[in-house]
Amino acid sequence: MNDGNSSTDSLEVGTSTSPPPVLATPRIVNIHNIMRETPLSTKRERMKMTPKFRRPAPKVIKTAPPVRSFYSAVRDTKPRIITPQGIYHLESPKYNPQKKDTYFEQVFSIDEIVGRGSYGEVFAVRCIEDNREYAVKVSINLLRQNNAQKYREVENHMLAGNHPNIVAIQKAWEEAGRLYIQTELCEMSLFNYCTKRHALPEPEVWNFFIDVLSAVHHLHEKDMIHDDIKPENIFVTKDLICKLGDFGLCVNLNNANDVKTAEEGDSKYLAPEVLNGRPSKASDVFSIGMTILEAATDMDLPSQGESWHQIRSGDIPERFFIGISDDLRHLITWMLQEQPQNRPTTQQLMEYPAISSRLFRRHAFIKRCQVRYHLANVLFVFITWCMAFFAVIFHHPMRMFQEISDRRSAIAAQMSNAQAAGIPAQQHTPIQTPEGSKAFAESLITITPFDYSDDENPGHLHHRRLFPVVGPVARLNFDDDDEEQATSSSNSSAIDESSSSPVRGIRHEWASRHGTPKSARKIFNGLSASKASATSSGATGDIAHGGSGDHGETEEEWRRNKYQRMMANERTLDSDDNENTVNESIPLTMSCPPAIRNRRLLRMPKLNFGLLDKKEDVEEDDVNDDAEKNSKKILNARRNINNRTRQSPRLVAARTRMMSLRGSSGDEI
Ligand SMILES: Nc1ncnc2c1ncn2[C@@H]1O[C@H](COP(=O)(O)OP(=O)(O)OP(=O)(O)O)[C@@H](O)[C@H]1O
Ligand SMILES: [Mg+2]
Numbered sequence: 001m002n003d004g005n006s007s008t009d010s011l012e013v014g015t016s017t018s019p020p021p022v023l024a025t026p027r028i029v030n031i032h033n034i035m036r037e038t039p040l041s042t043k044r045e046r047m048k049m050t051p052k053f054r055r056p057a058p059k060v061i062k063t064a065p066p067v068r069s070f071y072s073a074v075r076d077t078k079p080r081i082i083t084p085q086g087i088y089h090l091e092s093p094k095y096n097p098q099k100k101d102t103y104f105e106q107v108f109s110i111d112e113i114v115g116r117g118s119y120g121e122v123f124a125v126r127c128i129e130d131n132r133e134y135a136v137k138v139s140i141n142l143l144r145q146n147n148a149q150k151y152r153e154v155e156n157h158m159l160a161g162n163h164p165n166i167v168a169i170q171k172a173w174e175e176a177g178r179l180y181i182q183t184e185l186c187e188m189s190l191f192n193y194c195t196k197r198h199a200l201p202e203p204e205v206w207n208f209f210i211d212v213l214s215a216v217h218h219l220h221e222k223d224m225i226h227d228d229i230k231p232e233n234i235f236v237t238k239d240l241i242c243k244l245g246d247f248g249l250c251v252n253l254n255n256a257n258d259v260k261t262a263e264e265g266d267s268k269y270l271a272p273e274v275l276n277g278r279p280s281k282a283s284d285v286f287s288i289g290m291t292i293l294e295a296a297t298d299m300d301l302p303s304q305g306e307s308w309h310q311i312r313s314g315d316i317p318e319r320f321f322i323g324i325s326d327d328l329r330h331l332i333t334w335m336l337q338e339q340p341q342n343r344p345t346t347q348q349l350m351e352y353p354a355i356s357s358r359l360f361r362r363h364a365f366i367k368r369c370q371v372r373y374h375l376a377n378v379l380f381v382f383i384t385w386c387m388a389f390f391a392v393i394f395h396h397p398m399r400m401f402q403e404i405s406d407r408r409s410a411i412a413a414q415m416s417n418a419q420a421a422g423i424p425a426q427q428h429t430p431i432q433t434p435e436g437s438k439a440f441a442e443s444l445i446t447i448t449p450f451d452y453s454d455d456e457n458p459g460h461l462h463h464r465r466l467f468p469v470v471g472p473v474a475r476l477n478f479d480d481d482d483e484e485q486a487t488s489s490s491n492s493s494a495i496d497e498s499s500s501s502p503v504r505g506i507r508h509e510w511a512s513r514h515g516t517p518k519s520a521r522k523i524f525n526g527l528s529a530s531k532a533s534a535t536s537s538g539a540t541g542d543i544a545h546g547g548s549g550d551h552g553e554t555e556e557e558w559r560r561n562k563y564q565r566m567m568a569n570e571r572t573l574d575s576d577d578n579e580n581t582v583n584e585s586i587p588l589t590m591s592c593p594p595a596i597r598n599r600r601l602l603r604m605p606k607l608n609f610g611l612l613d614k615k616e617d618v619e620e621d622d623v624n625d626d627a628e629k630n631s632k633k634i635l636n637a638r639r640n641i642n643n644r645t646r647q648s649p650r651l652v653a654a655r656t657r658m659m660s661l662r663g664s665s666g667d668e669i
Contacts, residue, residue, distance in 0.1 A: 039307040040317060042298045044198050079103040079175040082154050090173050094128050102175050108136060115189065117232070119153075119248050124185055134170060135185040142177035149261055154181060156250035156258075160224065164366045165215035167235055167245035186235035186243060190295065193236050199298040202325060204240070209292050209331075210355060210362045211242035216288060217346035219244075220281045223253040227279040228265035229287035231294060239369045251279060268301040272312045273340055282340030285349070289335025296324055296332070312338055327354035 041049075078097065079090035094107045108125040111133075115122040120137040127134055143150045154172040162168065170182040190208065194200065200208070212234060219226055226233075226244065233246035249265055252258045262279050264270060271279075271286035290311075294301055297320040302308040310316075314336065321329045331352065337343045349355055 039302070039305070040310065040320075041300050042198070042320075043195065043300045044298060046300045077176045079173050082151050082172045082174065084155070084158050087174075090175075092129060103173065104136065104138070104175065104180055108134075114185075115232075117246070120179075120181075127182075133185045135183050137181045137183070139179040143174065143179055145177075148257065150179070152258065153246075153248045153250065154179070156224065156252055157181070157183075157247040159252060160219060160222065160247065160250070163215060163218045164370060165211045165241070165243055166218065167243045183245065184243075186237050186245075188236055189232050190234040190236055190242060190291070191231035194231055194295050194298070199323075200295050202296070202323075202328060205292065205296045205328065206354075206358055207240070207362060208234075208242045208295060209288075209328075210358055211366075212244060212288055212291065213346060213349055213355065214359075214363075215242075215244035216284055217350055219250075220284070220346050225251040225253065225262075225279050225281060226284055226287075227251055227262060229284055229291060230266050230269045231291055232266075234291065241366055241369060249279075267303045267308070271340065272309075272338055280340060281345065282343045285335050285343045285346065286337075286340070289332055289343075292328075293320075293332050293336070296328060297321065311336070314338060325354075331355075 079095070079102070080087050081090040090103060092103070092107055095103050096106065099106060107128055108123075109128065111124045111126060113121055114124045114135060117137075119141075120139045122135050122137045125134055125136050126132070151172075151174075154169070157169045157172075160166055167186065168184045170184070172179065172181045174180070212229070216226060216229065226247070226249070228246060228249040229244070233244065235243045235245050237243065249263050250258075251262045259278065264274055265279070265287065269287040269290040271283035273280075274283050290301060293299055293316070299320055302311070314333065316333075316336075331344075331349070331354070334342075334344055335349075344352075350359065
């Protein structure tokens with residue numbers, strides 16, 4: 001029957017003969033009439049009645065604030081972990097006791113406050129130790145140190161053990177007189193969930209009912225009473241699995257102290273017998289009944305007054321059960337029986353067909369979620385370990401490659417800088433072969449057989465040499481330099497002669513590249529001086545050597561003295577450096593095999609220095625002067641060599657090539 005105020009949203013329950021119609025949620029027409037007829041209403045109705053600006057009523061504090069805690073507040077500020085075995089100092093690699101911050105502040109990063117109860121504030125946090133999210137409940141009031149029951153919540157929660165429908169406790173500790181309980185983090189409380197969704201669909205109600213029932217059944221099997229079952233203490237996970245939490249009022253029936261000091265839970269969900277007595281398993285069942293009634297009907301449960309008694313006497317208006325199955329309604333009514341003995345036990349409820357038929361499916365679903373959760377965890381740990389493993393394995397090779405590439409870049413930068421500055425880049429050993437390494441090592445040995453300290457051979461001309469200098473070669477035929485230095489104008493024949501001697505050609509090339517060593521120049525200066533004087537005496541008669549006139553010596557005397565000095569000097573140098581010694585009586589050591597040497601000798605002019613002595617014996621017997629004799633020896637030897645080389649057309653051709661390379665004209669040959 002519709003009255004004038006009804007709308008299409010409203011649904012009348014009952015007939016004209018029955019008592020005044022009751023509007024079932026959510027179809028409400030005349031709220032004022034309804035409220036007059038029955039004080040019970042749904043939460044949605046109350047929200048419509050309640051002005052939006054009105055603040056919610058303050059939470060009722062169950063117990064008076066602990067007065068004695070003011071005097072007995074703990075002074076020990078060190079964190080102490082609470083375990084079933086005892087209380088120990090709490091240590092963590094992430095916790096530094098020297099710092100002012102508490103353990104909670106150092107080891108956890110706080111995300112947000114997820115709830116506030118009469119006993120504590122609950123924070124959603126991330127633990128720095130394992131990088132996982134948790135909920136940490138911090139007690140509002142300081143613990144009373146002399147209170148034996150101060151850790152009761154923790155002890156009972158730990159005693160409850162692991163159950164898929166009980167919030168898992170991670171650890172609990174006391175610091176600076178406050179209690180911290182670290183538990184798994186859930187999405188929200190059932191109260192918040194119901195407030196958002198209002199009357200829940202029945203399948204969801206059955207699932208939540210089974211979850212809560214399983215948790216309470218587990219507790220009852222352990223002779224424990226939760227004593228505070230209500231939607232605020234039931235938490236919903238992401239997978240919509242309900243978990244029972246807040247063991248603050250939990251009673252362990254095996255603990256006499258617990259039973260004695262048992263407190264009342266929230267009055268909205270309180271069984272009537274608890275007002276004058278003690279909580280029991282049956283009172284827990286009653287609280288489950290009230291919770292399911294609220295979740296299924298969205299009823300705004302009274303905390304006191306007439307309606308409070310009305311519900312406990314079994315007088316629940318019919319309209320709240322519209323759309324609810326008989327099974328669910330029957331179970332709710334059964335659990336809300338006034339007399340505790342008339343209520344079912346959790347065991348009976350579990351065996352009820354409507355529940356037992358759903359139980360298996362629900363447990364299978366929870367198991368699946370657990371497996372998925374564990375697999376995700378294992379996968380995460382596996383990936384983390386794999387990454388750590390590969391990081392360790394590839395650390396050294398990666399460092400090596402990095403260093404190689406750094407070195408390459410450095411060399412490239414060095415070379416480009418050198419090129420930019422016009423400096424020839426330093427050569428590096430390209431490939432590390434044993435031969436290459438040896439040659440490179442030898443090249444690093446600076447050979448300084450001579451004194452380079454004169455002006456013309458400064459220190460920077462010290463050079464790296466790959467192969468040692470052959471002593472005799474360095475000593476032979478310095479007269480091209482002699483000629484160059486003695487006279488700069490009349491040296492065309494000297495060039496001719498020097499280029500005609502292969503050995504002297506090598507020396508000349510070496511000297512032009514590396515400069516003339518001082519000791520060698522001392523020798524050849526002496527030679528050149530004697531030779532020049534011999535030539536000049538022959539050609540011009542008496543040309544005084546520069547400087548000789550100063551001492552009043554004759555040309556002859558000066559030359560003799562000079563030559564003697566030179567020879568003495570040479571002897572000293574030879575004794576110092578055996579490499580510079582040429583024992584002309586001993587043939588030069590040849591490194592190549594005789595066959596090759598002979599073949600080479602066919603092409604090469606033979607340097608027969610014995611001829612010098614012969615000619616000296618035959619032609620120059622009357623020459624007494626040593627220097628003159630020596631210079632003539634050299635001139636004769638050179639003439640001899642020139643005669644021989646002129647006979648070889650191959651050598652002539654080679655000499656021509658050499659002269660053309662040197663820029664000299666061919667007509668000098
Ligand atoms: N593990 C958790 N995950 C998500 N939210 C939580 C968790 N624990 C507590 N909460 C939120 O914090 C609120 C208060 O938590 P709790 O009931 O444990 O504190 P309490 O002080 O004991 O409350 P009560 O007034 O019921 O005694 C809860 O209603 C809930 O909203
Ligand atoms: Mg609570």
